[in-house]
Amino acid sequence: MKFYSNPARTLWDDISRRPRMSRDDLFPRVRSILDAVKREGDEALIRLTGELDGVALSSVVCREKEFEDAAVNVSLQLKGDIRLAIANVRAFHHAQKEEIRVVETQKGVRCWREARAIEKVGLYVPGGTAPLFSSVVMLAVPAVLAGCSEIVLCSPPQKDGSLHPAILWTAREIGVTTVCKIGGAQAIAAMAYGTASVPAVYKILGPGNQYVTAAKLLVSTEEVAIDMPAGPSEVLVIADGKADPEFIASDLLSQAEHGTDSQVLLVTDDPRLPERVHAEIRRQLPLLGRADIAEAALENSKLLVLKNLDECMEFSNHYAPEHLILHTENADKLSKKVVNAGSVFLGEYTPESAGDYASGTNHTLPTAAFARNYSGVSLDSYLKKVTFQTISPKGLSLIGPAIEHMAAAEGLDAHKLAVTKRLNKIGKR
Numbered sequence: 001m002k003f004y005s006n007p008a009r010t011l012w013d014d015i016s017r018r019p020r021m022s023r024d025d026l027f028p029r030v031r032s033i034l035d036a037v038k039r040e041g042d043e044a045l046i047r048l049t050g051e052l053d054g055v056a057l058s059s060v061v062c063r064e065k066e067f068e069d070a071a072v073n074v075s076l077q078l079k080g081d082i083r084l085a086i087a088n089v090r091a092f093h094h095a096q097k098e099e100i101r102v103v104e105t106q107k108g109v110r111c112w113r114e115a116r117a118i119e120k121v122g123l124y125v126p127g128g129t130a131p132l133f134s135s136v137v138m139l140a141v142p143a144v145l146a147g148c149s150e151i152v153l154c155s156p157p158q159k160d161g162s163l164h165p166a167i168l169w170t171a172r173e174i175g176v177t178t179v180c181k182i183g184g185a186q187a188i189a190a191m192a193y194g195t196a197s198v199p200a201v202y203k204i205l206g207p208g209n210q211y212v213t214a215a216k217l218l219v220s221t222e223e224v225a226i227d228m229p230a231g232p233s234e235v236l237v238i239a240d241g242k243a244d245p246e247f248i249a250s251d252l253l254s255q256a257e258h259g260t261d262s263q264v265l266l267v268t269d270d271p272r273l274p275e276r277v278h279a280e281i282r283r284q285l286p287l288l289g290r291a292d293i294a295e296a297a298l299e300n301s302k303l304l305v306l307k308n309l310d311e312c313m314e315f316s317n318h319y320a321p322e323h324l325i326l327h328t329e330n331a332d333k334l335s336k337k338v339v340n341a342g343s344v345f346l347g348e349y350t351p352e353s354a355g356d357y358a359s360g361t362n363h364t365l366p367t368a369a370f371a372r373n374y375s376g377v378s379l380d381s382y383l384k385k386v387t388f389q390t391i392s393p394k395g396l397s398l399i400g401p402a403i404e405h406m407a408a409a410e411g412l413d414a415h416k417l418a419v420t421k422r423l424n425k426i427g428k429r
Contacts, residue, residue: 001299004303005304006306007304012315012318015319016319018300018369019261030211031218033215034189036186041195042195049181049186053183055159058161061181062168066162066163067179069165070168070172071169079169082166085137086137086170086173086174089137097115097145100114106395106398107394108392110391111387113387114385114388115385117146117149118146119148120200122153123143123154123176124139124153124187124191124204126209127156127158127167132167133170134357136170136176139153140170142377146383150177151178152176152191153179153180154180154182154187156181156182157181163179180197184211185214188208201224202225203227204216204225205226205382207367208230209232210232210261213229228366228375229367229370229374232259232261232262232368233323234322235252235322236267237267238268238309238312238327239266239267239270240327241270245276249280249283250351254351256294256297258293259297260297261300263301264297265301267304267316269309274303313337316338316340317341321340321371324341326345326347340371342366342367343355343363400419403415404416
C-alpha cells in the first residue's frame, strides 16, 4: 500500500486514479466480442465461453433439472440466510415506491406522473472468482417488486459448465424468468441483441470487470440502456485516532478480496493509525482464503494522512468512492458533508459487508468516481416515469393564449392552430 502524508491538493487527481486497462486496448477487443455475438448468436456464445473461460457448453440456458439439483445442494442454513437478506432488501426497496401526486398547475390543468415497469431487464451477476449469489438478491428483488415481466440473468459458468447452486436457487426463489450460463462481454451482448436462446432486454444492470463495464458502455449507444458503469470494487475508510485498527483492516481486506483490480483507501487525521492498520492487515491477510487476490489488490491501495477530518471528507468527495465507511466518533455529524459516494456506512459497528449482504440497501453501486453523477441500483432503476395531463375547457382558456403566442414566435403554425380551433369551439375566440 502506498502511503501519503499531507499530500498537496494538486496530487489528489493522481492519488484518486483507479487501476484500469487502456481503452485503446479494451474497447476494440470488447467490440469484436459484441459483433461476433450479434452476428452468430448462440454459436458465438458457446465458442467464446470455450475460448475465454475454458468451459465447454452445449447450451447456454439453465434447464429445470439444474434448478432441481441446486435446491438439493444448498443447505437449509444458507437458504434461511438468503431469505433473510431477500426480506430486508425487499422491505427497503418497497419503501421506495412513490404515491401518484396530481399537480394542478392552473385551474383545470392537471399534470402527474405514473411509474411503469421496464418490461424486459437483464441482470449480470459476476462469478469468475466467487459465486456472488448476493448480487442475485440485490438485482432481482427490485426487478420483481417493480413488476418487470421478463427478467434475464447471466452469470459465468464454473469449470464444469454449471452455475453455483446458490445462484440458481436464489434466482428461482425470487422469480427470475431465464438464467444463462454465460459471462463477460459476451453475456452483455447476448442480453443486448438477443439470440435464439437468450431474450433481448431493454435495460442491463449489474456490476462486472472492465470487459463487462466496457461492453455495457458500448451497447448503451445502441439498443439498450444500462444502470451505470459499475466496475471493480472499492472502499474508502475515514477514521480518527479512536478507531479500531482491527475493524479497519478487516473492512479494507473485505473489498480487496473481491479482485486484483479492486482498490481500498484509508484516510485519517491521525499519523499513528496507518502503521497500526498496516500491521493488522499483515496479521489478517494469511487467514483469508483469497489472500493472493487481496494482496494483489493492496498494490493498488493507499494510506493517507490529512490535516483534519474535514479535509479527509473533502478528499473523499473528490475520490467519490463506491463504499464510504465513516469510522469516527462523530460519524453522524461528518455524514452531513458527504456529497459523492455510492453507499455510506456510519460508525464502528457498521461494516460494509452488511450492505453487501443483508442490511437491506443495494450493493450495486457506481465505481471509478461515477458516484459523482450516478446513484446505486434502486427500485427506480427498473421503472420509467410516464407523464399525464388533462385540461378542461376552463384550463385551456387560461393557458391557450400563451401557447398560441409562443408557437407563433417559434414559427410553428400547426401548434398554434391546434389550440386556436379548441378555443374557437369553447367560445374563447
